[in-house]
Structure formats: structure tokens, C-alpha cells
Amino acid sequence: MIEEPKLPVIGLITDFGDKDWYVSQMKGAIQQIEPDARIIDLTHHLEAFKVEEASFVVAKAARYFPKGSVFVVVVDPGVGTERKGIAVETKSGNIFVGPDNGVLSYVYAQQGVAKAHLLEEAKYFLREQVSTTFHGRDIFGPVAAHLANGVPMTDLGPEADKLLQLELPKPVKVDNRLKGEVVYIDHYGNAITNITREEMQDAQYDLLVKVRIGSTRASIPYVETYGKGPTNKRLFCLINSEGDLEFSVNSGNAAKALKLKVGNKVEIQL
Numbered sequence: 003m004i005e006e007p008k009l010p011v012i013g014l015i016t017d018f019g020d021k022d023w024y025v026s027q028m029k030g031a032i033q034q035i036e037p038d039a040r041i042i043d044l045t046h047h048l049e050a051f052k053v054e055e056a057s058f059v060v061a062k063a064a065r066y067f068p069k070g071s072v073f074v075v076v077v078d079p080g081v082g083t084e085r086k087g088i089a090v091e092t093k094s095g096n097i098f099v100g101p102d103n104g105v106l107s108y109v110y111a112q113q114g115v116a117k118a119h120l121l122e123e124a125k126y127f128l129r130e131q132v133s134t135t136f137h138g139r140d141i142f143g144p145v146a147a148h149l150a151n152g153v154p155m156t157d158l159g160p161e162a163d164k165l166l167q168l169e170l171p172k173p174v175k176v177d178n179r180l181k182g183e184v185v186y187i188d189h190y191g192n193a194i195t196n197i198t199r200e201e202m203q204d205a206q207y208d209l210l211v212k213v214r215i216g217s218t219r220a221s222i223p224y225v226e227t228y229g230k231g232p233t234n235k236r237l238f239c240l241i242n243s244e245g246d247l248e249f250s251v252n253s254g255n256a257a258k259a260l261k262l263k264v265g266n267k268v269e270i271q272l
Contacts, residue, residue, distance in 0.1 A: 008040065010150045011067060015044040015060055016076040016138060017051065024136070028074070028143040031128045035147035044073075051079040053105050054168055055264060058186050061108035062244060064096060074138065074146045075100035082134035087121035087141050088162050089155050097155070099146045101137070104168040111170060121145055122159030173197045180270040182247075184215070184262060191255030193262045197247040197270070204272050212271040213239065215249055216262050228252060235259070239270075 012032060018024040025046050032039050044063045048056045056077035064073055078085075078101045086102040092113035098106050099121075121141055124130045126148045132140035145158060173182035173196050182197040193215065205211060208230070210221040223238040225231050231238040231252040237260065242248045247270075249256050256262060 009036065009038055011040050011042055011071045012146050012150050013042045013044045013064065013067060013071060013073045014046070014076075014143075015048065015056075015063060015073065016046045017048040017056065018046045018076070018138075020046055024138070027136075028076075028139045031139045032143045032147045034128070035144050036151050039147055039150060048077055051077065052264075053077055053079070053103055055186055057105050057108045057168060060098075060105065061112050064098075064109065065112070067096065069095035070097075072097045072099065072146045072150050074142050075105055076138035076142055077101075077105050078103065078137065081137050085166075086162070087137060087145075088118055088165065089121060089145060089149065089158055090118040090162075090165070091116045091155060097146075097149055099142045099149070101142075102162070102166050104166045106165070107168040107170055110165065110167060115165065117155060118162040118165055119155050120159040120162050123157060126153065126158055171196050173201050175201060178272045180268075180272065182268045182270075184249075184264055184266040184268060187257045187262065187264060191251070191257040191259075192242070193249040193256050193260075193266070194242065194244075195247045195249070195268050197268065199241045199245045199247075202241060202247055202270075202272075205270075211239070213249075214267070214269040216260060216266040218260050222249075 060075050080103055088102045090098045093116045094113040126145050128140045128144045171183050180197055180201055182195045184193045185196045186194040205224050207226045211224045212221050225238055225240050233252050235251055235254050239249050251259055
């Protein structure tokens with residue numbers, strides 16, 4: 003017997019948390035349209051309303067999923083306003099559905115855009131009269147279900163001729179100094195920067211580097227693994243699994259210890 007091909011994964015990433023009914027309702031709306039939908043929760047614990055941080059996490063989370071996966075991204079402080087809903091297919095072959103508020107900026111930068119369409123055809127929504135406060139349930143989730151079920155993106159609405167993109171911070175090298183900033187703080191309190199392995203290629207492991215991060219100025223170890231970091235709660239830095247430079251404290255929380263936050267400037271003397 004020939005097995006039916008599996009539907010693409012629908013990955014959900016939101017700032018809804020898991021205390022309320024929002025995630026459950028969005029999943030219910032998807033399964034009303036496609037009962038066999040393969041739904042995966044990427045995370046629902048993005049910081050509320052922080053579009054810039056969400057954009058960073060979305061791009062990191064989606065990059066390991068198979069071609070053809072569909073992602074619903076809902077960090078949407080402008081829900082119900084004139085901001086548009088969009089579906090975007092990247093050059094990597096994945097589809098992202100959500101608000102056109104810049105939340106996909108890192109995805110655009112990393113995967114490129116193959117095509118994009120506005121979400122205007124109401125027959126692909128949960129109902130024609132949608133809520134002004136919950137487009138994740140009434141528009142984005144249902145549209146993702148239809149896309150996973152084979153509906154062409156061109157049926158959703160006109161081509162989006164311009165997408166809102168955030169101005170993403172880029173590292174700068176001046177002489178022997180690297181300048182960047184903290185772009186994300188993870189669950190462990192590691193301060194992840196926009197400086198990458200490529201910019202750090204002239205630095206040598208297990209040597210001290212002079213850094214300024216936030217209000218802290220120090221000479222700290224640049225190491226290859228967390229286990230090689232100092233065990234006396236001293237700050238160190240390393241290249242993480244994504245190839246980004248991060249600042250850490252061995253078995254501790256660097257962000258709390260040093261009062262670090264997203265947007266803090268970073269300078270490294272190589």
C-alpha cells in the first residue's frame with residue numbers, strides 16, 4: 003500500500019506564553035481546516051511585543067527545518083491597524099506567514115525572498131469577519147493550514163511589492179577593534195552579539211581579549227567551550243553553536259551579573 007505523502011510541518015512561534023487560551027485557539031483554527039496538520043511549537047515565550055528580538059529568534063529556529071515547512075510568526079503589537087498580513091516564500095524554499103511589521107527581517111537577510119503576497123482573500127481565513135485583536139487565530143494560522151495543504155500563494159492576495167524590514171545592526175571593524183552590540187539574551191543569561199566567527203578569525207583561543215560590554219570594561223578569556231571558561235564566575239566569551247560571539251559566565255547568568263540587555267554596545271580589541 004502506498005502511503006499518503008505527509009503534509010509540511012507548520013511551526014508556530016509567538017509571544018503568547020502558555021498560560022492563556024491563545025495558542026490552543028490558534029491550533030484549533032488550523033486543525034479545523036486541516037485535521038492532519040503537523041504542528042510544532044517552536045516557542046511561545048518570546049518577550050512580548052519585542053519585534054526585533056523575535057526576528058532574531060525566528061531566523062535561528064527556522065533554519066534547521068526541511069524545505070517546504072510553513073511558519074506562523076505572531077509578535078504583533080500592531081494587530082488590527084493598517085499593517086498588512088503577508089505570506090513570504092524564501093529562496094531556501096520555506097514559507098513564513100505573519101504581520102508585515104519587520105518580524106521577518108533576519109529571515110529575509112539570511113534566506114532571501116523568492117516571492118511575497120498580501121493576505122487579502124477572506125475565504126482562506128477562519129471566518130470572513132475576523133477579530134481586530136487576534137489575527138494569529140483568524141488569519142495567520144488558517145492561511146498556513148491552506149498553504150500546507152497545497153493552496154498556491156498567489157491565491158491569497160496580490161503580490162507584496164515592498165516588505166517592511168528593520169535596520170539590522172552590523173558589526174564594524176576599525177583597525178584592531180571590533181564594534182558590535184548585544185542582539186539577544188538567551189534563557190541562560192548568555193549575551194549573544196552580532197559579531198560572528200568570521201570577524202573573530204584573528205583572535206586566538208585561551209588568550210585574554212580586552213572588551214567593553216555595557217558598562218563593563220575588562221580583559222577576559224576567549225575560549226572554545228563553556229567548560230574551558232573560568233569557574234570563579236568571571237566573564238568570558240566564545241563562539242556559540244550558531245557561529246555568533248557571546249558573553250557568558252560558567253554555570254551562571256552573565257546578563258544578570260553584569261546588568262546586560264539587548265542593544266548594549268560591544269567593543270573588542272583584537
